[in-house]
Amino acid sequence: MIKQQHMKLVKQEEIAQDIFELVLEGSLVDEMNEPGQFVNIKVAEGDTPLLRRPISICQIDREKKQFTMLYRAEGKGTTILSKRRVGENVDILGPLGNGFPVREAQVGDTALLVGGGIGVPPLYELSKRLVASGVKVIHVLGFQTKDVVFYEEKFNELGDTYIATVDGTHGTKGFVTTVIEEQGISFDVLYSCGPTPMLRALERNYGHKKVYISLEERMACGIGACFACVCHKQDDPNGHTYKKVCVDGPVFRAGEVVL
Amino acid sequence: MIKQQHMKLVKQEEIAQDIFELVLEGSLVDEMNEPGQFVNIKVAEGDTPLLRRPISICQIDREKKQFTMLYRAEGKGTTILSKRRVGENVDILGPLGNGFPVREAQVGDTALLVGGGIGVPPLYELSKRLVASGVKVIHVLGFQTKDVVFYEEKFNELGDTYIATVDGTHGTKGFVTTVIEEQGISFDVLYSCGPTPMLRALERNYGHKKVYISLEERMACGIGACFACVCHKQDDPNGHTYKKVCVDGPVFRAGEVVL
Amino acid sequence: MNRLAVELPGLSLKNPIIPASGCFGFGREFANLYDLSVLGSIMIKATTAEPRFGNPTPRVAETPGGMLNAIGLQNPGLEKVMAEELPWLEQFDLPIIANVAGSQTEDYVHVAREIAKAPNVHALELNISCPNVKTGGIAFGTVPEVAAELTRRVKEVSEVPVYVKLSPNVANIVEIAQAVEQAGADGLTMINTLLGMRIDLKTGKPILANGMGGLSGPAIKPVAIRMIHQVSQVVNIPIIGMGGIQSAEDVIEYFYAGASAVAVGTQNFVDPFVCPKIIEELPALLDKLGFDHISECHGRSWKEVCLTT
Amino acid sequence: MNRLAVELPGLSLKNPIIPASGCFGFGREFANLYDLSVLGSIMIKATTAEPRFGNPTPRVAETPGGMLNAIGLQNPGLEKVMAEELPWLEQFDLPIIANVAGSQTEDYVHVAREIAKAPNVHALELNISCPNVKTGGIAFGTVPEVAAELTRRVKEVSEVPVYVKLSPNVANIVEIAQAVEQAGADGLTMINTLLGMRIDLKTGKPILANGMGGLSGPAIKPVAIRMIHQVSQVVNIPIIGMGGIQSAEDVIEYFYAGASAVAVGTQNFVDPFVCPKIIEELPALLDKLGFDHISECHGRSWKEVCLTT
Ligand SMILES: Cc1cc2nc3c(=O)[nH]c(=O)nc-3n(C[C@H](O)[C@H](O)[C@H](O)COP(=O)(O)OP(=O)(O)OC[C@H]3O[C@@H](n4cnc5c(N)ncnc54)[C@H](O)[C@@H]3O)c2cc1C
Ligand SMILES: Cc1cc2nc3c(=O)[nH]c(=O)nc-3n(C[C@H](O)[C@H](O)[C@H](O)COP(=O)(O)OP(=O)(O)OC[C@H]3O[C@@H](n4cnc5c(N)ncnc54)[C@H](O)[C@@H]3O)c2cc1C
Ligand SMILES: Cc1cc2nc3c(=O)[nH]c(=O)nc-3n(C[C@H](O)[C@H](O)[C@H](O)COP(=O)(O)O)c2cc1C
């Protein structure tokens, strides 16, 4: 169930350039179950910034009642968030949306997890769940440059992990698609989160297989009330039917909505 | 000279109901000299609240480069200020305005210091200065009720101190004027800060003597640029001449401006 | 005595707190969070004759103390609203205010006539002020004669009282208000959003795909308060006030200005529980201010109030 | 090359950052804080024929992300401004923009004729939009014909270029802009404040003694950006943009919208060093965005920009 809670900040650390790892604690974690869901954060009290910021759940520790987010301090809101300190309370609304369907990968299957930049975080909890249910995981993670790469080792512990950087400063030079082709990776299910051009390429190349993608869209409410985040459906691209990224997504099966 | 500085918060304590004592440290203190001046505080980064808040300087410690303010957490801005913590930096503009003329009281004179509510703070530094220059000080301080009385002992250390409370829960029941009359206090110079009705009463009763009063007015800039805080002069009550509370005051000689 | 109960044309409200149109959908999402029956009413999402997808995304952008939206009146259309949304809302103890939109007079008239027949629709809110539709929309709300004519036509067909929602994007709000009052409006709701724009620093292009959008949130509150203060003094129909309401204090400010009920929009996105919170906090605030009933606050900003009670 | 230099009618500006009228007095207070010669220009406080005390206090109130003011054009009058303020400003390397106000056409014409003769006044800013004077003022700025007529009359007598300051409190800003352009305006400055009000929770009365006041600050920025975006596409005279500017980023957003220079108002109260700070930060921001000169940013929100340079 969606709850609003002022959760305790127990860790805040810059793990790569402008990339922060934030751990929050509170009973709201009890409600978190699906990898790929997100929370909507009020980064500070008061009216600036006014709107909440959607950030994916990266890791869930139900025993400690803690969850982890990874975010890039970029605009006003995330920069303010990055200045919040241990011991403070952060206003969280969540968990929101529908996550990745873990069950679509069976015991013994190979799941390919493809992340781009700040789209990588939700894949971590997903990967853990897949591994726990006996699925073999392969990770292909794309970043702009070496300085913004994060969680490489953590993913490595769960399965083979390939890194691509646009400028070639780490791993393969190029895009995630370069890596998948070069390595000739085969898979039963593909899960992905990252920039839309990347998702489009994956849909184009592998859309005939089981591919699940997580979308981003500017949001206001995050709960389905404002109609900010709608997208057309592929079977009615110019009509009035629609999906809301916040409640029907953020994860969709490739081919379902217009990217 | 007026400076802007992010000063270090070294103490924040609730010393009476909703009354906070705040100590800030920084080289800006070097510029502070006159009791009765004030600073203009940005209580938090961002746009809410947008404007600075004017607060009087209550005590100056030039050696430690610290100064003290006392304020009532009442509206939005002061409530936010009251939540700032030791170690944080607070954006201060100051010192602003013209303070109390200490020299108007000579060695051996008696100065009567009359404060009302949250108008009491600037009288503390003033009293210390007067005592230091050999003036006898008498304090009459008025408050609503017992719970909001503050600094009674501190003033007591400097000179006779009478308290009046409106509801009679502490000291004399009534107003500061009640006390002055009942006690038959005589003085050479009167310095006062507090609500306008109180200042008006003092001006009416003692305006023939040397009386200095500190005014409050809603401000935007605090430096004389916006014309928010002007008042008419008593010698031209309906004309276009004026005084600005922020730069010409906040301390005026009684009779100078229209209250 | 219910200290918050308010009687308005067509609407017996147990309290004057109403989620604003377009900020609450048809209530389904919020029904998962709390019991909608605690509300005074709901202003449902603008309904047009045909289903509308609305504008391309991005449809929202943030501004200092506010937000822009260019949703473009996305809605499932009259038929579906009548067949699915309104019946679903009957489970709650709530009079519904149906927000009616269109691009031509005929659209408005058609939707108004039909939707007013729904048993739980107790009033219409005529949206003559949406800045996000290309044809009609905004023009209806900025020319007094046009606004009046539309009001008259809708009044002819509506079985329930008609509230007209005013646009703040005008030089003289009083003129428009008086025109629609004379045309038969039973009440006013104000204000809709101010027209605004934000531009992306990197691309140099407007953030909203639509270019301009409607500004809402706390930033516009002083404009709304001013307009309600002006209009409430010269009209004899009640005003439902809105624009940036976040707290019980804001509600009182709107009543002082001359509102008889209020709607909460953008803040539902920031805090989905804001409406029940305000309803809960109002009685204590009335105590603090010394009022027995919220209606005593009405119009104090301009009324000569007799101070001895 | 000076990457910030801007040429406007009558004004050779070393940079496009100008303190807005009424938010900087005649510069004296700020001259104590920094060297005014770093500025592009100064828009001095509105000058009227006779000295004015202005409105009773309180004259300012805070709003979410903004403030209201009802100063009421307090100023020492034309004679004193000519005799004391303008000569004092000559010590700085600054073309001055004189803000001209009045309650009747004759007042404007008189002040404009005289003040334009001061050697350091390089342009006039015709304040047809001040919401805080009872007679005239606001009406001049909301009726196209009236605004045009006033512009024409002032143009006849002014020795320097005339910029007309537009009010945002209108339904159709384009119409007004085009009317004053046709009447001979050399440039536009926009926007002045939005009309607003705040009410005191305890007293129930407006916080400002004057009742209503002008809303300024970040809250109004999206309205200003929208209006400049609309107007800059249809007029052939430059626009000096203003409304809520706080940072170099904001300046670029204004240029994208179609401004050719900007004025900073309210933020001078929040941070008296804001103008020099912005001037200092602009070159690095241009680097980051890939522009050689700030004028390259102009009108990108609507221009078809050729991407190959
Ligand atoms: C479902 C979902 C999950 C996300 N998960 C993550 C994550 O795990 N880690 C992470 O770093 N980022 C994530 N993002 C992106 C993140 O929401 C934006 O980076 C963030 O909102 C930017 O806010 P800002 O204050 O820094 O930028 P500003 O530019 O100040 O934001 C202004 C407004 O634009 C919106 N906005 C700006 N960029 C984006 C964007 N890319 N997507 C959506 N809204 C945007 C903001 O929410 C805000 O309303 C996610 C977005 C969505 C929709
Ligand atoms: C020269 C001067 C010295 C002052 N010294 C002190 C002091 O030492 N201790 C103290 O507690 N208070 C002092 N005050 C009053 C203090 O400035 C206000 O209590 C404070 O600004 C209220 O802010 P808020 O955010 O709590 O209230 P809000 O109601 O949120 O404030 C809204 C706006 O109104 C203004 N405002 C509200 N009340 C006042 C007021 N009484 N005077 C001036 N502006 C006001 C605020 O500055 C702000 O711009 C002083 C005021 C002045 C002018
Ligand atoms: C996302 C969004 C959608 C809106 N949709 C509608 C609508 O469909 N019909 C309407 O009359 N007003 C609509 N509005 C305007 C609101 O009902 C309200 O008048 C306005 O937002 C001011 O209130 P607020 O500041 O509390 O949001 C919408 C506002 C927002 C923010």
Ligand SMILES: Cc1cc2nc3c(=O)[nH]c(=O)nc-3n(C[C@H](O)[C@H](O)[C@H](O)COP(=O)(O)O)c2cc1C
């Ligand atoms: C206190 C104050 C006084 C003002 N006085 C004038 C004035 O005398 N003449 C004028 O044309 N504009 C005046 N303005 C409007 C500003 O010049 C400016 O157009 C407006 O405030 C928007 O800019 P900002 O948001 O940066 O303040 C005044 C604004 C404020 C806040």
Ligand code: FES
């Ligand atoms: S963000 Fe509001 S509907 Fe999706």
Ligand code: FES
């Ligand atoms: S507060 Fe601005 S002039 Fe005094």
